[in-house]
Amino acid sequence: MSLRHAVLGLLAEAPASGYDLMKTFNASLANVWPATQSQVYGELTKLTAAGMVTVAAEGPRGRKEYAITEEGLGELRHWLTDVEPAGHARHDGLLRVFFLGVLTPLEARAYLLQRAEAAAGDHAGLVEIDETTPWDDDMISVYGRIALEYGLRQSAMQEEWAHWAAEEINSAKARNAAEGTRGRQQPHAE
Template sequence: MSLRHAVLGLLADTSASGYDLMKSFETSLDHVWHATQSQVYGELGKLTAAGLLEVSDEGPRGRKEYVVTPAGRDELRRWLTETEPVRQRRNDTLLRVFFLGELSTQEAVGFLEREAERCAGERAALEEVEKTVGRVEPFSVNGRLALEFGLRLATMQEEWARWAAAQVGAREKAAGAQDGAASHDASGRPVEPKDPESSER
């Protein structure tokens, strides 16, 4: 559902072609709202049919320039002010954490350490973006908010993964001769207590 709003939002200030929008999705929004060609062109058609967009111009090569209609602008505002963000309900890494008991402690620690390294790499990349942005041009004010989120998230995840690796590694030491038993909880089931929310927005 938010694809339509992403398209409306991108067009809110500047009209653009489908191809331009694709570029925006690839460069700026890829990790905030990934969208494929099929989706974007499909959505443009739907939004136009629904009267939320209109074709403002046509150029060479079949180019169509889209602009938001007043109805489209209203819909964008309605979405922003009257609906709640949809929370994410799936997290592949955490799913795997639940089943780490299927692995040896060494393998489990390895998984968590790889995760930490991946996050460290991501944090470094974001820090690089932060530097570039500071030097090159006035950064989008809202883009900077999102960048900070990404930085804090990467940092948090890295720290958690390192902590988790240390926890799992420490269990091996404490378990000593009871390695097999210590990899599982009392019932051997990792799913018995109420699961913590790990939803991400």
């Protein structure tokens, strides 16, 4: 996903000023695709230059309200239907899991339990968003709630997996693998 498509998606709901976009962004998309105010305003400038949004109205103090154009809507629809999501090609946390055998079983379990605690914290934050957000019938609310549910389920699964993995460290297979790794780490006598 790009910031370009996030801005186009928000403007597909309704015209908005940069300030209004930032408020909506922070209330809805920040957990999925964070952006700063300068990034959003910069993207609005680029989208305007590309003909994908237009300044629909100007107000006091130079306030501009932007609206998506047909070209912008076409780009958004193309991205939604024809561009395959990139997904997560890299995951620093899982890369570490591959090498936990270098640590003692206690250290490996501690790492996994920290991951479980972090996932539980993420889950609690998403639950709070769900409980405090005034969900209604607009596009951002309906589909934002669906995206939030993904985060709720993902964080719950990550916590459950990390607890399971911490217990796996106690398995005979894990202990044998750790013994083999430590044996290879010993300096060889000559």
